[in-house]
Amino acid sequence: MDDSDEEYLSGITPSSRFSSIVPESPRSKEGVSTRTRARKSGTTDDNLKGNNGGYSWEDEYQRSWDIVKDDDQQGSFESMVQQIIENRKKKIMKNPATPFQRGIIRTLVIVIDGSNSMAEKDLRPTRLTLSLNYCIDFIIEFFDQNPISQLGIVLMRNGVAHLVSEVSGSPQYHIDKLRQLKIRQHNKFEPSGDASLQNALEMARALLKFNFGTTSNNTKNSKEVLMIYGSLFTSDPGDIHKTIQSLVKDEIKVSIIGLSAQVAICQEIVNRTNHEPKLSRSKHYGVILNESHFKELLMDFVTPLALTEKEKQEEASLNNGVPIIKMGFPSKVQPIVTSTIGNTDFTVEFPQLNASFPTQGSDESKDVVEVNTNTTLLSSTTIGYQCPQCKSRVTNLPTICPVCGLMLILSTHLARSYHHLIPLAPYKEVPIAESYDSEYCYGCQLKFPRGVKPGTHPGVLESMTSSRYRCFKCTNDFCINCDVFVHETLHNCPGCENN
């Protein structure tokens, strides 16, 4: 408690006074509360409260070792088992998302602040760590709800923009990159320097442009930037207003989540790129109040952006059903390069590129931003996917065929959401008995504990649970690990697939 208070009061950096709407230092208690009062009207009071019903800075400091309950020996095992079972049920019962339109290609670039200000400990453990954790959650949710969308991640640090992960449709790829970043946040990528809005936005613009060759047909796609911004100023190499203009021209919509206080330039970026009146309060620019509010703001961006007025009218004019989209499933074409050594022709067959990580592991992944280099040009003309309708080639999926306008997509992108369509029925726990039919888990071949007479061995695992979870379709028994794995990750029942 004492420690963190000292941080609070002494944490006023000279830089934080620039270009902030709130003249007070945001970390002094007064500054924060004026800001929150100003923003209160939009949200309900409950959202502003921390765990104890007060504001988060009034909460008692929670040490991680206090959360772990110090049970006496007997109860601990039982409660552990109970907890595991509870967890399992909670996970499986988690409702599949309510249906809404998933057929929109969103391309999103997440910009994370990695400047000095992110080392602040007003979010626990630090702003950066918490932001990275929330981003991982966000990515999982994002791809769950937007299966045919793509995203990329950029980090602002030392006045430049760093590419963390390229624009790609694979959640795992982004999560791995964020994990790497998290691991090294103390020895290599610790928050440092200033943030540069211009550099980051220019890089985001390049990423979004590079991945969308055509702007002619954007009814089914949107280009977005989501920025998590902890600093209170920006140090730019040029005129940021020019960057804003180009963003508007390229129809890129920027949303910002501020971690400290409202900043005028952020407000302007958001208002201009979202075509809102100047200095109006926008739902695309939020300043967080506490951890849970941060998460709430972030998760709001999972659902596709609302339609603008013009688009709404179009929608209403033909609103008599759900749109149906024609799509093509292209085949991947790999280049065959022949070279001549002596008098013999050699055919070089290139190693396979992974479809879901279009450029991972290949040469051009290293210099995807340097559009001018030869390698990029060479590879973009040779490796590609062929439109099944007009046979023209594109390098990146999903996209819209520049020649015939067919939406091109990998079938694996669509299939990502299919487990919502055909949900797997939950397994039921087998009641405790003296003996069971099954000796081994059908999925992983794990040996089950043997049955015991009820009441003979109190406190022993076998007398509290049968450890067997049965699929009622195929009547096979599974262990708790397989149960969770099958319902969480695999979405197939191995037993049912075998009948």
Next chain:
Amino acid sequence: MEAISDRLFNEHTTDNLQDDPSLLTIILDVSPSGWFKIQNVISIQDVVKSLIVYLNSHLSLNNSNQVAFLITSPLKSKFLYPKLDNSNIIKDSVSKDMYRQFKIVDDIILEELNQFLNEMIDKIENNKRSTLTGAISLGLTYTNRMLTLDQSILTTTASAMTTTSLANSNQNSSNITSSSSTSMKSRMLIISANDDDDELTYIPLMNCIFAAQKMKVSIDVAKLGFKNSSYLQQASDATNGIYLHIENPKGLIQVLSTAFFIEPNLRPFIILPANSNVNYRASCFITGKAVDIGYVCSVCLCIMSKLPEKCPACNSEFDKKIIEQLNRVPQIRKKRKLESNGNGNNENNNN
């Protein structure tokens, strides 16, 4: 450009080059129709011989390496190795001519395989779909256990549970990956001679692909027979695996011990034989046939090869105007220009 563009991670793949143990899961598809067609070229016997050599060489690379062997047929899929009750085989597995681990694996697999084939001959019926997806699912659940839990085969649930509770506690923030507590690597090899893609169940296969992606399990495919399998190609392509259509399976052992022998994390450094084309065809929800141009419901994203009034999967009604446009007058919307050669459009000149 350089001032604003700086990559965070340039040194990719160098971190994970340690000599970690690895799990190799082999799935052998013994669907009779496929093997019947190539009976003049190679028999199951020959293939199994090669596979056993392959397994043994994998075991000899690192003495913590693990193998699993699954068999799949239209009847069912089954683990041959590890075998649950293997006490009598282990008893007489001591031989002065052979490394013990080799002998255990070889004996169990051959014995179980013979038993399985005999069983299959009695029971097989026609018109049953392949259970390959079941075998992959089994392989993945087993892999999941090997990656996250205690690895000894006879461990009971109690000891496994302690590990799970640990895994569970940090899954709050990261429930998409099974947090791997060990540094086990894993890959899967499917040997199939089945030429009929439509026998595979599409959605379960896709689910398997995503699970494999999340677990970082590469799916390698050795396709015998006459045709490429588009779905298996997608499986290996999406999981960073190798797909090879082996037209001359007599040399199978050579292919196994070269292309398929390299650990996935070393593959970026080696130029491997590659497929020139991967066909990313999808499966129609109504007919079950593979399609390369289809209609997609924008609510649930199910794929259809023809235009129904209502979505067969989520039951939402489609916009009649759009259906009309797609059906009859493709020229009305600029982007539908070149559509005229598909799906039986008769009135092309209505501008």
